[in-house]
Amino acid sequence: MITPRRPPLARAHRAPGRGIPDATVARLPMYLRALTGLVERGVSTASSEELAVESGVTSAKLRKDLSHLGSYGTRGVGYECEYLVYQISRELGLTQDWRVAIVGVGNLGHALANYHGFASRGLSVVALLDADPDVVGENVAGLRVHAMADLETVVTERDVSIGVVATPAGSAQDVCDRLVGCGVTGILNFAPVTLQVPADVDVRRVDLATELQILAFHEQRKAAERDVSRRGVKRAVLASTEVAT
Amino acid sequence: MITPRRPPLARAHRAPGRGIPDATVARLPMYLRALTGLVERGVSTASSEELAVESGVTSAKLRKDLSHLGSYGTRGVGYECEYLVYQISRELGLTQDWRVAIVGVGNLGHALANYHGFASRGLSVVALLDADPDVVGENVAGLRVHAMADLETVVTERDVSIGVVATPAGSAQDVCDRLVGCGVTGILNFAPVTLQVPADVDVRRVDLATELQILAFHEQRKAAERDVSRRGVKRAVLASTEVAT
DNA sequence: AAATGTGAATTAATTCACAGCC
DNA sequence: GGCTGTGAATTAATTCACATTT
Numbered sequence: 001m002i003t004p005r006r007p008p009l010a011r012a013h014r015a016p017g018r019g020i021p022d023a024t025v026a027r028l029p030m031y032l033r034a035l036t037g038l039v040e041r042g043v044s045t046a047s048s049e050e051l052a053v054e055s056g057v058t059s060a061k062l063r064k065d066l067s068h069l070g071s072y073g074t075r076g077v078g079y080e081c082e083y084l085v086y087q088i089s090r091e092l093g094l095t096q097d098w099r100v101a102i103v104g105v106g107n108l109g110h111a112l113a114n115y116h117g118f119a120s121r122g123l124s125v126v127a128l129l130d131a132d133p134d135v136v137g138e139n140v141a142g143l144r145v146h147a148m149a150d151l152e153t154v155v156t157e158r159d160v161s162i163g164v165v166a167t168p169a170g171s172a173q174d175v176c177d178r179l180v181g182c183g184v185t186g187i188l189n190f191a192p193v194t195l196q197v198p199a200d201v202d203v204r205r206v207d208l209a210t211e212l213q214i215l216a217f218h219e220q221r222k223a224a225e226r227d228v229s230r231r232g233v234k235r236a237v238l239a240s241t242e243v244a245t
Numbered sequence: 246m247i248t249p250r251r252p253p254l255a256r257a258h259r260a261p262g263r264g265i266p267d268a269t270v271a272r273l274p275m276y277l278r279a280l281t282g283l284v285e286r287g288v289s290t291a292s293s294e295e296l297a298v299e300s301g302v303t304s305a306k307l308r309k310d311l312s313h314l315g316s317y318g319t320r321g322v323g324y325e326c327e328y329l330v331y332q333i334s335r336e337l338g339l340t341q342d343w344r345v346a347i348v349g350v351g352n353l354g355h356a357l358a359n360y361h362g363f364a365s366r367g368l369s370v371v372a373l374l375d376a377d378p379d380v381v382g383e384n385v386a387g388l389r390v391h392a393m394a395d396l397e398t399v400v401t402e403r404d405v406s407i408g409v410v411a412t413p414a415g416s417a418q419d420v421c422d423r424l425v426g427c428g429v430t431g432i433l434n435f436a437p438v439t440l441q442v443p444a445d446v447d448v449r450r451v452d453l454a455t456e457l458q459i460l461a462f463h464e465q466r467k468a469a470e471r472d473v474s475r476r477g478v479k480r481a482v483l484a485s486t487e488v489a490t
Numbered sequence: 491a492a493a494t495g496t497g498a499a500t501t502a503a504t505t506c507a508c509a510g511c512c
Numbered sequence: 513g514g515c516t517g518t519g520a521a522t523t524a525a526t527t528c529a530c531a532t533t534t
Contacts, residue, residue, distance in 0.1 A: 001403050003411060010498065019359075021524070021525070022524090023524080023525060023526090025459060025462050026459060027457075028453040028462075029452070029454060029458040029459065030439070030455065033437060033438075033439075033454070033455075037438075042275075047492085047494090048493075048494070048517095049493085053441075054439060055439055056439040056440075058526085058527080059493095060526080060527060060528075060529095061525090061526065061527080063495065063496085064492090064495085064525090064526080064527090066494095066495090067494085067495055067496070071494080071495070073493080073494050073495080074491075074493085074494075074533085074534065075493055075494045075495080075532070075533040075534050076492045076493050076494075076534040077492080077493070077494085077534070078492090078493065078494080079494090092458050092461055092462045092465075093462050093463070093464060093465030093466075094457075094458065094461060096465070098457075098460075098461045098464055100457065106356065106357040107352050107353075107356035107359060107399055108353070108356040109350070110352040110356075111351065111352035111356055112354075112453060114352060115453055115454075122458070122461055123454075123457050123458070123461060123529090134415045147295070147504065154490065154491080162457065162460050162461070162464065167492080172362060176518065179406050182430070184465060185465030185467060186460035186461075186463060186464050187460075188457060191265075193278075193282075194275070194278075194279065194299060194300055194301040195301075196298075200467065202460060202463045203301075203461060204456050204460060206451055206453075206456060207274070207278075208280070208357060208360055208451075209274060209360075209368075210271075210274040210275065210278075211433050211451060212343075212345065212407065212433060213273070213274040213277070213337050213339065213367070213368070214270060214271060214274065214337075214367050214432035214449060214460040215271075215343075215407050215432075215433060216337055216339060216343045216368060216407070216431075217270050217336070217337045217338050217339045217365055217405065217448060218431060218447045219338060219340075219343055219406055219430060219431050219447075220337075220341070222430060222445065243484060248522085266502070266503070267502090267503095268503060268504090269503090280524050286493085292514085292515065292516090293515075293516070294515085303510080304515095305504080305505060305506075305507095306503090306504065306505080308515090308516065308517065308518085309503090309504080309505090309517085309518080311516095311517090312516085312517055312518065316516080316517070317499080318515080318516050318517080319511090319512070319515085319516075320510075320511040320512050320514080320515055320516045320517080321511070321512040321514050321516075322512070322514085322515070322516085323514095323515070363532090446531075
């Protein structure tokens with residue numbers, strides 16, 4: 001007897017405007033950054049090619065990405081920067097204000113708290129928390145640092161929906177659990193651990209060591225290629241990674 | 246006349262061991278972290294399922310990823326943690342030592358410099374540089390902070406191959422150009438700008454605002470879903486994002 | 491003439507599901 | 513019996529290339 005395959009599964013095809021691909025969402029902030037930079041420099045209109053260079057992607061990719069939001073460009077002309085800033089902001093949810101709490105006010109927490117204009121609009125740091133009694137009560141970036149014991153009170157009262165975990169690895173999961181317990185559903189984790197969370201909570205992890213290790217891999221690959229070419233192996237082997245013909 | 250399509254393109258199929266997919270490379274550091282954690286806790290062997298939970302991925306994905314490195318597991322048993330640590334380290338190039346320079350010793354630079362055990366092996370911070378005369382000469386994490394004017398000398402003498410840009414946005418491109426001029430081919434960029442570099446230089450960007458904006462997007466999506474379900478629309482719409490039947 | 495928006499084609503990544511081995 | 517390793521199937525992302533619009 002043949003094992004039955006899963007049935008054809010009627011997939012609702014992507015509704016226009018909704019269901020933007022993850023890869024696109026991850027790039028929208030880069031476009032936003034490029035656009036605000038252009039606006040500040042007095043540029044009012046830009047082609048997909050210009051925007052692409054400014055954002056470090058290809059123009060085809062940029063156009064495809066933007067097409068998921070709607071038709072906000074003008075053929076033969078390009079995109080109106082300010083208008084596009086608004087559309088991307090709206091799509092990312094930056095027309096509302098998301099309240100952020102930072103837990104862990106060491107060097108990294110300080111850097112994060114002081115990161116002004118880190119989102120010009122849409123995100124406000126409204127609470128700082130730390131376990132160190134010497135730090136509690138201090139004023140950082142205009143906010144008083146609260147004790148960990150007050151986490152629930154502060155996070156709930158200030159209606160925080162995004163938490164930043166900048167604590168040592170050892171306390172990260174505990175802090176995460178407490179944040180989630182207060183209704184926080186988005187977490188940015190700088191601690192080098194994998195946080196376990198319920199399915200409705202999004203976690204993004206930023207990890208220094210990970211990034212450096214990825215760079216190390218590419219360094220190794222490049223070093224190996226240099227070695228090969230230096231030993232007189234046909235250059236064509238190397239060149240083939242660059243040209244397609 | 247019909248436009249000729251590009252010819253069939255004879256693609257060299259992936260050589261064993263070489264050409265690991267980017268997505269896999271990006272996850273190897275997470276596996277490495279999970280494994281060293283297990284080793285420290287005295288665990289000598291782990292199944293793909295255990296490792297997957299610890300790393301926040303599915304077991305199928307983990308097995309597929311590891312299969313690109315070779316067959317380092319034992320059927321019916323799992324993976325020998327220490328052995329796998331070694332194999333992944335080797336693949337990432339962490340058996341050699343990559344020398345790192347950090348440019349910009351503000352709060353973030355401090356945090357990065359003090360990030361001990363940030364790679365236990367394979368990566369060493371060997372130079373710190375800053376533009377602020379008050380910071381130059383200070384001792385941070387056991388290293389003297391050098392003036393920006395000495396960048397070329399220090400980076401060349403200490404044979405740095407990876408540079409970390411932790412400066413304000415305004416000076417990031419200039420710093421980047423100077424690093425690249427000294428032969429640095431891997432850059433980790435914390436400044437909120439897109440660095441323009443030659444094709445043989447790898448840049449990885451870590452951006453707070455980007456991460457928070459991505460979280461904001463998902464918060465918005467979840468809030469919208471809650472709204473919809475509260476208004477009495479069929480729960481099935483919501484449930485369909487969780488179950489496949 | 492210039493540049494968007496987008497189907498179609500291609501390539502990459504993920505998931506399934508099970509043969510093969512311990 | 514349990515778990516890896518992996519082809520095959522599926523889904524996602526990227527790239528191509530051009531019709532369409534200003």
